[in-house]
Amino acid sequence: MSKNKESELEVAELSEDMEMIGPGVMLRDARIKLKMSQEDIALRLNFKISLVKDIEEDNLDKSLPATYNRGYLSSYAKVVGVDKEDVLASYDALGAAHIQRSEMQSFSKATAKQAEHSRLMWISYFIVAVLIGLTVMWWVQESRDKPKALPTAAEPSEITKVSEESDTLTIAPKLSPEGETEKQQLSSQTALEEKSTDTAVTVQEAVPESSNQSTDLQQQSSNEQATTLESVAIETNALTDESTAVETSSIAVFTFAGDCWVNIFDATGERIAWGVKKAGYVMTVTGVAPLKVTLGKPELASIEFNGEPVDMSAFNVGNIAKFTLPLSP
Structure with missing residues (x-):
């Protein structure tokens, strides 16, 4: 199993541990117990039905200030008789859980990139080692193929010296014409x-x-x-x-x-x-x-x-x- 898959499994396990009851679930369960429909809540609070659905699905508009979203949750809690503090606490906890999930996902991506980078580095090292080995083999082969240096000719001074010694040791010449x-x-x-x-x-x-x-x-x-x-x-x-x-x-x-x-x-x-x-x-x-x-x-x-x-x-x-x-x- 690769390091990348192990990181994904760890993130998934942490996400499961952080599963919690959001404010929308609490409000929906309370509405169902009161046998009220989403239309009834929309009429009582003068909300759009789509807003009621978003609240129950914990899909509040994040572009709006948190004060507006907290106000929607408080009004909904009053209608269905749920403690407002519990709903707001659940909302705050849900936001923290989202942040933690994002951080874990970012960490998982960083770990995966690091593992990939490490693999690339090892591949690069291997290629460099192979090139060095081939270079050494080529150099050794070239050294073996080079012909041995021919013996250097005797220095002129040595030749002169030998010639002088030969002249000294030469026996007197024979009779000439x-x-x-x-x-x-x-x-x-x-x-x-x-x-x-x-x-x-x-x-x-x-x-x-x-x-x-x-x-x-x-x-x-x-x-x-x-x-x-x-x-x-x-x-x-x-x-x-x-x-x-x-x-x-x-x-x-x-x-x-x-x-x-x-x-x-x-x-x-x-x-x-x-x-x-x-x-x-x-x-x-x-x-x-x-x-x-x-x-x-x-x-x-x-x-x-x-x-x-x-x-x-x-x-x-x-x-x-x-x-x-x-x-x-």
């Missing part, structure tokens, strides 16, 4: 000529801070030299079979009194030594003469070429020295 050899020699000479005295000093200052790295480079240089020598020996033998002239190797011994940067190529374009050499380091290199030598600080190096000492006094202190072995007369 004469055209490429001359090109490499010219490129190396051009790059070295662009270095200034400040560059040599900067290299000298940076070396003590990375002594461990220099030691590693020396070890690596020794290993690479051994590998290079083996490669040169194998390929030189192959070239010897094809060439008409046999090239002889020269030996140069470098002794360093301080940290010095060095870069050496032989006549075939093969780089046979490079890097920073520490103080006290003795380096022996073998290659096809003439050897093209670049020293960062020539005053820190003493050289023997094929067992003969090399005069280094011709090179300026603190400047990069570039020369060939044997020295030109």
